[in-house]
Amino acid sequence: MSGETGVGRPTIEFWYEFASSYSYLSVMRIEALAAAAEVEVAWRPFLLGPVFMSLGWNDSPFNIYPPKGRYMWRDLERLCERYGLRLKRPSLFPRNGLLAARVACLGQDQTWIGEFSRRVMQANFADDRDIGAEQVIAELLAGLPLPATAGALLAAACEPDGKEALRRQTERACQLGLFGAPSFVVAGELFWGNDRLEDALAWAHRVPTAPGSA
Amino acid sequence: MSGETGVGRPTIEFWYEFASSYSYLSVMRIEALAAAAEVEVAWRPFLLGPVFMSLGWNDSPFNIYPPKGRYMWRDLERLCERYGLRLKRPSLFPRNGLLAARVACLGQDQTWIGEFSRRVMQANFADDRDIGAEQVIAELLAGLPLPATAGALLAAACEPDGKEALRRQTERACQLGLFGAPSFVVAGELFWGNDRLEDALAWAHRVPTAPGSA
Numbered sequence: 001m002s003g004e005t006g007v008g009r010p011t012i013e014f015w016y017e018f019a020s021s022y023s024y025l026s027v028m029r030i031e032a033l034a035a036a037a038e039v040e041v042a043w044r045p046f047l048l049g050p051v052f053m054s055l056g057w058n059d060s061p062f063n064i065y066p067p068k069g070r071y072m073w074r075d076l077e078r079l080c081e082r083y084g085l086r087l088k089r090p091s092l093f094p095r096n097g098l099l100a101a102r103v104a105c106l107g108q109d110q111t112w113i114g115e116f117s118r119r120v121m122q123a124n125f126a127d128d129r130d131i132g133a134e135q136v137i138a139e140l141l142a143g144l145p146l147p148a149t150a151g152a153l154l155a156a157a158c159e160p161d162g163k164e165a166l167r168r169q170t171e172r173a174c175q176l177g178l179f180g181a182p183s184f185v186v187a188g189e190l191f192w193g194n195d196r197l198e199d200a201l202a203w204a205h206r207v208p209t210a211p212g213s214a
Numbered sequence: 215m216s217g218e219t220g221v222g223r224p225t226i227e228f229w230y231e232f233a234s235s236y237s238y239l240s241v242m243r244i245e246a247l248a249a250a251a252e253v254e255v256a257w258r259p260f261l262l263g264p265v266f267m268s269l270g271w272n273d274s275p276f277n278i279y280p281p282k283g284r285y286m287w288r289d290l291e292r293l294c295e296r297y298g299l300r301l302k303r304p305s306l307f308p309r310n311g312l313l314a315a316r317v318a319c320l321g322q323d324q325t326w327i328g329e330f331s332r333r334v335m336q337a338n339f340a341d342d343r344d345i346g347a348e349q350v351i352a353e354l355l356a357g358l359p360l361p362a363t364a365g366a367l368l369a370a371a372c373e374p375d376g377k378e379a380l381r382r383q384t385e386r387a388c389q390l391g392l393f394g395a396p397s398f399v400v401a402g403e404l405f406w407g408n409d410r411l412e413d414a415l416a417w418a419h420r421v422p423t424a425p426g427s428a
Contacts, residue, residue, distance in 0.1 A: 055279050065269050067393040071404055078403075179281040189292075190285055195409050 010204035011040040013185040015173055016117070017048040018097030018104075021062070021076050024125040025194040026182040028085055031114045037201040043113045045104035046170045047097070048181055054174060060094045079194070086126035095124050096132030098166075102157035103137060105166045112144040224418035225254040227399040229387055230331070231262040232311030232318075235276070235290050238339040239408040240396040242299055245328045251415040257327045259318035260387045261311070261380065262395055268388060274308045293408070300340035309338050310346030312380075316371035317351060319380045326358040 014030055016023040034041045052060070062069035073089060080087040100120045107113045119140040123129040129136050134154060141150040148156070156162050173183075177190055184191040184200035191200040228244055230237040248255045266274070276283035287303060294301040314334045321327045333354040337343040343350050348368060355364040362370070370376050387397075391404055398405040398414035405414040 055281070065393060067269070067391045070391060071393065071406060074404070075406075177281045177284060179279060179285065190288070192285060192289075193409075 009038055009040045010186070011042050012200055012204055013042045013044050015044045015046055015176075015178055015181055015183040015185070017046060017181040018100045018117075018120050018124060018131060019060075019094035020048060020097075020181040021072060021093075021125065022194040023182045024121045025076075025079055025083060025085065026197050027117045027121045029083060029194075030197060033197060033201060037204065039201050039204045041114075043104070043108045043117065044169060044173070045101045045108060045117070045166070046173045046178075046181075047101055047166065048094075050170050051174055051178060051180075055179060063093070086122070088126055088128045090124055090128050092130075095130065097124075098132065099134060099137055099154075099157065100131050102162050102166050103141070103153060105169055106153065106157055106162055107146075110147065112146060116141065116144055223252055223254045224400070225256050226414055226418055227256045227258050229258045229260055229390075229392055229395055229397040229399070231260060231395040232314045232331075232334050232338060232345060233274075233308035234262060234311075234395040235286060235307075235339065236408040237396045238335045239290075239293055239297060239299065240411050241331045241335045243297060243408075244411060247411060247415060251418065253415050253418045255328075257318070257322045257331065258383060258387070259315045259322060259331070259380070260384045260392075260395075261315055262308075264384050265388055265392060265394075269393060277307070300336070302340055302342045304338055304342050306344075309344065311338075312346065313348060313351055313368075313371065314345050316376050316380050317355070317367060319383055320367065320371055320376055321360075324361065326360060330355065330358055 012030075012034060014026065016027055030041055048060075052058070057064055060069075062072050077087060079085075097120075104113060104117060104120075107116060120131050120137070123136060123140060124131045131137065138150045138154060141153065146153055176183075176185060178192075180192055182192075182194055182197070184197060186200050186203045187206075189200075189203055191197075191203070226244075226248060228240065230241055244255055262274075266272070271278055274283075276286045291301060293299075311334075318327060318331060318334075321330060334345050334351070337350060337354060338345045345351065352364045352368060355367065360367055390397075390399060392406075394406055396406075396408055396411070398411060400414050400417045401420075403414075403417055405411075405417070
């Protein structure tokens with residue numbers, strides 16, 4: 001399955017950040033919804049920090065603007081209840097998602113990307129674990145069908161090529177006009193926010209797939 | 215019907231601003247959706263300006279942050295197409311909604327509030343008219359079942375009591391934790407954004423109405 005592009009199926013680019021609360025919801029939901037909608041998911045982990053910096057924010061808007069933050073945590077509670085997801089408010093927010101994002105960037109076209117992303121999100125938002133710690137990420141990688149040992153993968157993620165891959169991906173997020181996460185790109189259309197996931201999937205079937213594209 | 219509270223039905227507080235693009239969508243949609251959901255609408259026009267000022271913004275975030283603005287206008291196009299609403303991007307954004315909000319504040323418990331609010335929104339977002347102009351508002355009031363002449367209503371809206379009513383309502387918006395529009399308050403729960411209107415209406419039936427409350 002590695003690198004398989006789902007010939008003939010439309011693709012949704014799924015842009016997410018491991019520290020982002022609403023990204024948690026979409027990471028947990030997207031694989032099943034996309035399968036039901038017959039849409040391929042292109043996982044696109046990136047860093048919100050540089051995007052926020054370019055907008056003049058040096059922290060999460062949920063921290064900078066307290067009313068937005070209070071609303072978000074309550075809203076997240078309601079939504080987790082609706083979706084049947086566990087939620088334990090992280091004792092640190094936003095957590096450092098850098099290492100997880102580098103690892104995910106390396107594996108984004110491989111079969112383990114979905115399960116890895118869900119494990120990291122659950123560690124952060126359901127189990128209040130420090131996803132910035134190498135030991136935690138190593139533990140979350142255990143048992144996944146990796147192309148190498150977890151140790152080798154973690155090492156590769158922190159080598160210049162691994163760092164550069166995530167940097168380029170984050171730059172592309174800015175170029176696409178992203179300003180938050182999760183975001184979805186379908187046939188050149190941008191959708192922002194977990195509550196637009198269904199809309200984005202529906203849009204994938206609204207435009208015809210170019211003949212022969214794979 | 216004037217002042218009727220719909221005995222036994224739950225109520226949704228609908229907080230909107232005439233200059234707000236996503237408020238346009240909810241103003242056009244809420245009456246039919248609330249009727250179908252058997253929920254009473256308490257119209258709550260207010261001013262976003264003072265709310266944004268309290269967050270440190272001296273303009274709409276859609277102007278301050280260009281990627282957010284570009285996204286919003288495209289998103290609005292898609293949503294207007296979905297809802298069957300006309301859209302003509304206002305040549306000035308945000309428009310001055312002060313006079314319209316003062317008039318609406320005076321009439322918020324009267325039968326003409328829904329139709330008046332829709333007319334103002336269509337003038338702003340479908341016909342690109344200057345809703346800050348007294349002549350435009352006077353024209354939009356024509357034919358509504360007003361308690362007085364349009365001229366008398368406009369005069370009352372700009373007297374100290376009229377100004378104070380809107381000022382108090384906007385202060386209450388801040389106290390409720392609002393940070394944007396449209397917002398909905400149902401049984402103490404806050405919902406933000408046009409795409410949460412359906413959720414807010416559903417929530418109204420989730421909590422029991424207090425016995426005898428009317």
